Amino acid sequence: MTVLLDFEKPVGDLRTRLDEVERAYATEPTSDLERQRASLKADLAARTQAIYRSLTPWQTVQVARHPHRPQTLDYAIGMCTEFVEFHGDRAFGDDRAIIGGPARINGRAVMIVGQQRGRETRERLERNFGSPHPEGYRKAHRLFQMAAKFGLPVVTMMDTPGASPGLADEERGQGWALAANLATLATLPVPIVCVVVGEGNSGGALAIGVGDRFLMLEHAIFSVASPEAAASIVWKDSKHAPQAADALKLTAPDLLRLKLIDRIVPEPVGGAHGDPSGMITNLRTALSDELDQLVAVPAADLVAARYAKYRRIGAWFDQGGTPS
């Protein structure tokens, strides 16, 4: 079953017509139908490319949240020749909104940690729609420390509407869990590559998103808050989410331009949801490339460079003196 986003409607019509022509051609393979088919195919590709080249920020948000978009487990299983999912924070529970464990990418053992939103309703409920509880972040923390112990590079994949905001989460110290992860990642003595594979909002994304290299898939988003949350703060009305998406500069190209991320991983034409295995290949290639470079750097240098990288972030001017 295909899910069509609003702005994909023109492509949807084309695809329907192409399907009809394909069926007709199967029954009666005329040269006219063959020409029509070729022309429709070319048209479809061109239109798709055109649409995805000029997505608005709000349209990008829709793509980043597409129900058929590959998720962390798809990448962990698709990219890796070995993967063992480890469970639990050893103190309270096993949060299924965060998954992780040791894995092997292109022959190299790594530690994978990422949010998992789930796909059908039941899985989405079990995984709290990818909004982790404190015990999820504490599981991640345990895995980060295990990676450091065994010298495993860390690969994190962000895909979350944000950390879970329930009263129970507050009771178990959501803010404390997030902060502990930021602190631990800041000085973890192994290479860390972070990728936003879908939606990466707020401290809930950042708590597994501090490292040496920060990547975004082409149509992923990364933001201080979800557009809806930002709209209800700035406009006092979450209906202004599209305007907020515009203003927040949450797309990969905008963030690369602002030098707030390091690299964009290209998506197949029409987005990752149209070609998951193509996307998995693209991500594996990008990660292998990044890891190849990082493993050559001594751990102390990595950590020092990581500090310098985050320390630099933020522009201000000094009214009384020299601008920074």
Add this chain to the structure above:
Amino acid sequence: MTVLLDFEKPVGDLRTRLDEVERAYATEPTSDLERQRASLKADLAARTQAIYRSLTPWQTVQVARHPHRPQTLDYAIGMCTEFVEFHGDRAFGDDRAIIGGPARINGRAVMIVGQQRGRETRERLERNFGSPHPEGYRKAHRLFQMAAKFGLPVVTMMDTPGASPGLADEERGQGWALAANLATLATLPVPIVCVVVGEGNSGGALAIGVGDRFLMLEHAIFSVASPEAAASIVWKDSKHAPQAADALKLTAPDLLRLKLIDRIVPEPVGGAHGDPSGMITNLRTALSDELDQLVAVPAADLVAARYAKYRRIGAWFDQGGTPS
């Protein structure tokens, strides 16, 4: 209000008669009454000393559990010129069965951690009778790590019937919390002095009782299980606790003879409950002495010696070869 243990009855009668003579002497200070008073006093002291010199193990258990015996907070406040109680495990709760925080003993900054049983009913309930939950052991863990960070020697005080054995404690990983503390204490790069101040049973005591020097107050007990629990395992009946207390070798003199503890801290005649401030002075003296010696040792040597100390514990013989 005086609490008299069974075997203290003879002393109790003497004390009553002495009180009567004191009152009579106050009204009519005759030389006869003065002689009686002196004789009773001497008799009382001699009898008390005789009783406490030859306590049976089961009587020692009663003394160790005496409701008026000083507890960890009494020592923390009484021995230290400064003490700040820190709260919470930063993840789930603040367990009042374990208290701890930085303090100053004889001018030296240390970290104090100990079980606290409580005295009146309400406090005992709030403190779960000194049986810590997992979050209590995790608070202790946090304080141990803080001590390592700031180079504070650690002083722990054991006084617990054992770790709390409820289903909720199992759900939050009681065994995991205990094990984590044993592991952390084994390699903590600061001096650690442990003292059993009352009852020290099972893994629940040991989880704050691994260190460079292990002390017991003269009438404290230290055991693999409470006598009642051991009796219900060995006799299938907790009523045999007195026999179990005998068999378990849980008194300070027995354990010193077995070379399983390092030092006995003398109690005032008649036990710590008769003279808390005398007991506090004795413990401060012993701790200062131990700390003076340990702070002179480099951290790496301390940890190596600690490993060797525990590694040696346990006797076996090698049927196929040489006895150990």
Add this chain to the structure above:
Amino acid sequence: MRNLFRRALPLVSGEAAQEAAPELWVRCGRCREMLYAREWEAAHRVCAKCGFHARLTVADRVALLLDGGSWQELDGSLRATDPLGFAPPGRQSYAEKLATESRDSGQNEAAAYGRGSVDGIPVALAVLDMGYFAGTLGAVVGEKVARAFELGVAERRAVIVVSASGGARQQEGVVALLQMAKLAAAAQALAAARVPFVSVLTDPTLGGVTASFATLGDCIIAEPGAVIGFAGPRIIEQTTGEKLPPGAQTAEFQLTHGMVDLVIARRDQKAAIARVIRLLMGGTALQASAAARDHLTAATNGATTMQPVPALQGFR
């Protein structure tokens, strides 16, 4: 965001009360009692009747915590830029909003930092200010707090940060978000240097501040009644439909849930902070050189006879 907290909290801030009767009397933001302004100020804006801790300015905090005359503010001239060019149609642009906040508050940013001393102990102090842009964390606040941590490393000064914030400043987008990572890294640098960090949480401490440096203190002190959390009360109620029970997310709630070390009334904070720093820095001597040890012993000897602060256990 500022209005958000005015609405979200059942308390009217002390400043608002003062406006109503500026000369002699103020009305308590919680119990509505009329209080004699001079006494109320002398009590550090704590209600004599109900104990309500009204919000303080940066200057008030400095007066409360530091030794008189020891405060030396640093880099007070840092000003925000507009990294995203945040100018959504129909709303105030970030640039305009900054101007409005400055005009309304008389401040120029939501944090100040500098050197000072507490009971003679040298410290670096940073204070966040709810009075400017709801204390939101943007690049300037991030830079000042980061410099406070680095000052702590460079001069081996204990660091005290007093937080009061609605969270990350939306108008700076990912730049604001990444201040969280920058500040956690800076706090780690202080930790690696084994210099104590005392974090003081005041009303309210929320969002990106809670989820980064504010909860990384070696010792976390909370002010009575302060609302402290990651998701604020309004967000929780909107997102989950849960109605929060009374007392949820207060300082006392966080103490019960194991998240803070101490809940301490204003009048006792300075003594408690001094004692904590003295004890934690006293231990460092053990690992340091003999010279450093002598120095530290000298610095701490003066106060070894202080009695325990009675309020330390008073908030259970």
Add this chain to the structure above:
Amino acid sequence: MRNLFRRALPLVSGEAAQEAAPELWVRCGRCREMLYAREWEAAHRVCAKCGFHARLTVADRVALLLDGGSWQELDGSLRATDPLGFAPPGRQSYAEKLATESRDSGQNEAAAYGRGSVDGIPVALAVLDMGYFAGTLGAVVGEKVARAFELGVAERRAVIVVSASGGARQQEGVVALLQMAKLAAAAQALAAARVPFVSVLTDPTLGGVTASFATLGDCIIAEPGAVIGFAGPRIIEQTTGEKLPPGAQTAEFQLTHGMVDLVIARRDQKAAIARVIRLLMGGTALQASAAARDHLTAATNGATTMQPVPALQGFR
């Protein structure tokens, strides 16, 4: 202690079932199904009908986990002493009890350890044995497991410990209690050497074993249905008066509560353990010398194309 668990658990152990029909048939300890003994043994004593994992001997465990012929037991001749002179009036003395246990079980202590390999990866393996003195932790068990950890350090062998124990051995008193500290220290020595420790928890794992080395594994694997906890079910019910709900303290309960990494059926355990060790030792190469890296790469290359073990997520 052994009888204690017989009574506490609703399951009859596999050995007991086998005694009832020693030749051809055994009865499942959970579902009471009659099973053909040869098939049941070939399935590592897992019931074909209900999946019940009956208890295994040390030899069974070795056959299940290690490569054929690779097992080399060490220090099998260690024997317990009686450190306390434990001889309470009216009960069997410890010395007598040891003799009884040896006679009944045909074993001489509750643990064995040695060298072996898993999928060609060199390991140190220790196995605790419920069949002798309820797998209780005394000086000999403690010594053997400690030596397994030290073998791991000395030869950089991953360490696997299969636990099955009623807890500390009361008859050795504080000597038994302190084995917990000794083993936690030994596990820490392995951790400091950055050599992986895989802990396998089987039915039952309780008391001093749970509260020391068994829960310190880098990866903790539990056998389906195994009862795992600190306080055993009988102690909880006696002490608190709580009646335990069905499934409390099982492997699956511990997975839900975040305490174990994996619940894996017997037939999949060897492959999973090999994979975990390969991955964790693969990382060490990064930090090690070039020579060590080449060595490790060579050792792990053979299996990079293995597919994920399907059972790994099967027990939610």
